[in-house]
Every structure is written in C-alpha cells, then in structure tokens.
Amino acid sequence: MIALQVDNLCVKADNRHLIENITFSVEEGRIIAIIGPNGAGKTTLIKAVLGLIPYETGTVSLFGQPFKNNHSDIKVGYVPQRLEFDRTIPLTVSELLGFTLPPLYSVPFLKKKGAREHIDGLLNIVGAQALARRSIGSLSGGELQRVMIAKAIVNDPKVLFLDEPASGVDIEGQERFHDLVKRLNREKGLTVILISHDLNVVYRYADNVLCMNRKLICKGRPEETLTDEVIKSMYGEMMGAYTHSCHEHD
Amino acid sequence: MISEFISYPFIQRALLASVMVGILCPFVGNFVVLRRMSFYSDAISHSAFAGIAAGALLGIDLSLSSIIVAVFIAVVIAFLSEKTGLSHDTVIGIAFSGAIAAGMLVMGMLKGYRTDMFTFLFGDILAITERDILMIFFVGMLTIIILLTFLKPFLQITFNRDLARVEGISVRFFEYLLFLIIAVVVTVSLKIIGMILVTSLLIVPAASAKNLASSMKRLFVYSCIFGVVSGVLGLAMSIYLDTSSGPTIVLVSIGIFFLTMIKRE
Ligand SMILES: Nc1ncnc2c1ncn2[C@@H]1O[C@H](COP(=O)(O)OP(=O)(O)OP(=O)(O)O)[C@@H](O)[C@H]1O
Ligand SMILES: [Mg+2]
Numbered sequence A: 001m002i003a004l005q006v007d008n009l010c011v012k013a014d015n016r017h018l019i020e021n022i023t024f025s026v027e028e029g030r031i032i033a034i035i036g037p038n039g040a041g042k043t044t045l046i047k048a049v050l051g052l053i054p055y056e057t058g059t060v061s062l063f064g065q066p067f068k069n070n071h072s073d074i075k076v077g078y079v080p081q082r083l084e085f086d087r088t089i090p091l092t093v094s095e096l097l098g099f100t101l102p103p104l105y106s107v108p109f110l111k112k113k114g115a116r117e118h119i120d121g122l123l124n125i126v127g128a129q130a131l132a133r134r135s136i137g138s139l140s141g142g143e144l145q146r147v148m149i150a151k152a153i154v155n156d157p158k159v160l161f162l163d164e165p166a167s168g169v170d171i172e173g174q175e176r177f178h179d180l181v182k183r184l185n186r187e188k189g190l191t192v193i194l195i196s197h198d199l200n201v202v203y204r205y206a207d208n209v210l211c212m213n214r215k216l217i218c219k220g221r222p223e224e225t226l227t228d229e230v231i232k233s234m235y236g237e238m239m240g241a242y243t244h245s246c247h248e249h250d
Numbered sequence B: 001m002i003s004e005f006i007s008y009p010f011i012q013r014a015l016l017a018s019v020m021v022g023i024l025c026p027f028v029g030n031f032v033v034l035r036r037m038s039f040y041s042d043a044i045s046h047s048a049f050a051g052i053a054a055g056a057l058l059g060i061d062l063s064l065s066s067i068i069v070a071v072f073i074a075v076v077i078a079f080l081s082e083k084t085g086l087s088h089d090t091v092i093g094i095a096f097s098g099a100i101a102a103g104m105l106v107m108g109m110l111k112g113y114r115t116d117m118f119t120f121l122f123g124d125i126l127a128i129t130e131r132d133i134l135m136i137f138f139v140g141m142l143t144i145i146i147l148l149t150f151l152k153p154f155l156q157i158t159f160n161r162d163l164a165r166v167e168g169i170s171v172r173f174f175e176y177l178l179f180l181i182i183a184v185v186v187t188v189s190l191k192i193i194g195m196i197l198v199t200s201l202l203i204v205p206a207a208s209a210k211n212l213a214s215s216m217k218r219l220f221v222y223s224c225i226f227g228v229v230s231g232v233l234g235l236a237m238s239i240y241l242d243t244s245s246g247p248t249i250v251l252v253s254i255g256i257f258f259l260t261m262i263k264r265e
Helices: A044-049 A093-100 A117-125 A142-150 A170-188 A199-205 A229-237 A242-248 B001-005 B009-034 B040-060 B062-084 B087-110 B115-121 B132-150 B153-160 B161-166 B169-194 B197-213 B216-241 B245-264
Strands: A003-013 A016-027 A031-033 A057-062 A076-079 A161-162 A191-194 A210-212 A215-220
Touching: A003 A044, A003 A191, A016 A210, A031 A044, A031 A170, A031 A199, A044 A161, A044 A191, A044 B001, A076 A142, A076 B161, A093 A117, A093 A142, A093 B040, A093 B153, A117 A142, A117 B001, A142 A161, A142 A170, A170 A191, A170 A199, A210 A229, A215 A229, A242 B169, B001 B009, B009 B040, B009 B132, B009 B153, B009 B169, B009 B197, B009 B216, B040 B062, B040 B153, B040 B169, B040 B197, B062 B087, B062 B115, B062 B169, B087 B161, B132 B153, B132 B169, B153 B161, B153 B169, B161 B169, B161 B216, B169 B197, B169 B245, B197 B216, B197 B245, B216 B245
Parallel strands: A016 A215, A031 A191, A031 A210, A076 A161, A161 A191
Antiparallel strands: A003 A016, A003 A057, A210 A215
C-alpha cells in the first residue's frame, strides 16, 4: 500500500518557487531519505506535506486519504529541524511527553496507569532516561533532540517525518537513533521520511532516496541513484569521489 | 475582631469573591504569561469600558453589556490579526483605541453621574452582590472545566504550534477559544478589581509562580495559591487599613512577586 503520495507539489514565497513540481510516493513500511544541498527546499517540502505551510498547487495523500492539517485518524510523528519554543517555559520532559499521550481531551497531571512506564520506556529507548524530570528549556541541543524523537513516537505513529533528526546528537546517540528508527520500521512497519546530509546513513538505512534541489533530481534505490554525476550536480565537484569511498567501505 | 467582621454578609461575600477570583484569574493568567498576551488582556479590560458606557446609555445590566462588548472586541482582534497579517500588538492597539474612543463618546452622552460605572473602573469588592458571586462562580467553573479538559492541546500549542498541528490539534480553534476565555474572565472580574488593575491579577501571581516553578503542574498550583493569598490578605489589609480593596490586593500580589524574585536569585 502507498503510505504517502505527493503529486506536483509547488511552494511559492515572494513570487519565487521554493519547490517545484515535486512528485513521489512512499510505500508503507519503507524508509525514504531526502537529500539535497542547503537551501534545496527539503524542510519546505516536509512542512508543505504536513500542512504547516500552504502550497501553491499539488496534492498530498496519506494512505489514500487527502492529507491536510492531519485531521485524519492516521497518526504521524514529526521531528523538526529547528524547534522554536520559549526556553523559560516551566515544563518537564515527562510532562511534555504526557501531553502528547492520548487521549487528547483528558486532564493531565493525574497519575494514569501505565503512562509513566510508557514515557520512561520511551526515554530509555532514546537514551534520555535521566532527563525525565529536567525542565525542557534546560536541555542541551542533543538532549533536546533525543527528547523530541521520543515525543515523535510517543503515540505510535504510522508515518514518521524526520528533518535532520540526528543533527547535534553525539555519535553514540546517532547510532542509537538510527538503529531505533530501523527497528521501529522493521517491527512495526513504520514508514519513515528522513532528511539527512549523511550519505552513509542514506546507504545504510534508506530503501529509497530522493534527491532534490528545488526540483526533483532523481529518485530510486540509493546504490543505483546516487551516481557520481548526481552527487556532482547537487553538491559540486568536491563531493565527486564520495560514492567510491563509500562502496569501498561496504 | 476578626469574627465580628466575618459575620457581616458583605464581608463574607467579599471573601468568597476574592478566593474565587484569586483562583480563576491566575489560572487563566498562566496562559496570558506563557503566551505573552498581557497587552491583549489589558486591551480587553479597557474595552469593557465601552460596554459599560453603552449599557448605561441603553439601560441594560452593566455586567452583561461589558461581557458582550469584550467578547465582540476579542473576536474583532482575532479576526483582524488573521486577515491583515499585522502583528498582534498592532491589531490589539487598533481595536483597543477604537473601543476606548467609542466608550468616551457614549459616556459624554450620558446624563448625570453614575456611581455604578465607577465600580467597574476601580473595582469595589465590598459592593459585590449575591448575583455577582453566582456569576463569578458559574463562569469560573465553566472556564476551569474547559481549560482542564483542553489543557493538553492548549499546552501543546503553547509549546510549539507546528508540533501541535501535526498532532491533529486545531490550533486556530483553540486560539480563538483562549481569546474568548480571557475576555470573559477579565470582564467578570472587573467589578472586584477594576478595569485598570484586572490584568495584574491575571499576570502577577502567574509571573510569581513562573519564578519558582520548574514544572507545569507547579506553575498552576503556585499561581492559584498566590492568587488566593493576595486576594484574602489584600482584602483583610484593606479593611484593617481602610484602603481601597483592588489596589491593596494588587500591591500584595506584587509584594509576593518580589519575594519570589529573591527566592529565584
Ligand atoms: N518563509 C519563507 N519565505 C521565503 N523564503 C523561504 C521561507 N522559508 C524558506 N525559504 C527559502 O526556501 C529555501 C529552501 O529552504 P529550506 O529550509 O526548505 O531548505 P533545506 O533544504 O531544508 O536546507 P537545509 O539543508 O539548510 O536545512 C531557502 O532558500 C530559504 O531561504
Ligand atoms: Mg532544512
């Protein structure tokens, strides 16, 4: 089944196309990586797909249903590239995760059976168990990113949108996180849309890759798609030798 | 002496009112502080002035007319900021000055001196009637039930609107609802604390609580405690010192604020 179908998506700002005619689809249970240089429109694409910014033309559907502002029952998780929030907000990590936990319309702060364990378990998975009682504004960049990853999966989403989720996370954390994504993908059939600049990650984890620079450049399996030409055209000559060194490692 | 005072029904009503407003205003005020809406709250309370003037002119109940106008102004502000793309404070400034100007015009048309209008301007907790108490009670209960039921979406939106939207929360609906709730709470508290000072009862206890609290739960608990203490202590002091109740209550809450600043250091 097609989990995500995007057709002819165009986003404009100040009479300039930020992304143009992007069409792609993601099969359920697949991991797709989106790559492209800085300013290519990757974040714009994900935000438009999620209905967070308006798009000029195009359609987005999730499991066959039109997807706008996520009023469907299909849960999605999202880790933004840069999270903006008021750092002085008195809010602990476990409170934040608790607010995301269903049912949405219920009084928080009340001890609910299993909720505590569920949240602690999640924090454990992302290696943030020690942060449960910390105030969200006091976390370091990498710590916050771990918590946001836990928040994105707290209510068992079907599709996960990750915008450079591992940026700022240390090597141990990156490894742990990518393994976690892969595990959720394998065990729960989670569909993942992942923006990354790390081609190693793309080779190791993604079933498909989508290269873009405002327009779609190419898509397909990483080994077949990421040729020298493609990398060069996206990133310039400097990166030309990258794919070779990568194949040598593998 | 205390027991003698307490036996007066108007003192009992004043006490009850200060406890209720002391819980209600800071509870809502937490959102005003977290979302930086104190100018909005101020604008609403001052807009209620137009409602009071209009009520006096038309000879309808002043509480009712002030609520109607405050809610109307709230809707205008929400509508304008959505349609124009101007910043919130600009839109609030426009709606606010319009309401004040209209209120002043209407007031000029009134004949004679209306003391009950001044109750709304400066507040008079000792003039609270049983009907006022009932009104605050029902509005307060309703507000707190709505806020508690929707606390998760409200707080998610406060944390980050994009993430809230991805969770399937209708950000627009809840923001309108919050605008409305603040408008109603401000207006029902007018008679007690006065339109000039009512915003301070929303934000000062909440700000004091924010100085101390490390979690959302504590923020809500502390702010309500500070609100009730300010209300009751302020009322007692105003009776004892024979000062106006509204300003005394507000000064007590500001005293608490400075104490929490010291603690924070
Ligand atoms: N609201 C906006 N108005 C105008 N231009 C915008 C807006 N948001 C983004 N842009 C522009 O759109 C382009 C694409 O930005 P986007 O953040 O999608 O890139 P990206 O591929 O995610 O880059 P990075 O790798 O740095 O994260 C950039 O040139 C940016 O300046
Ligand atoms: Mg980006």
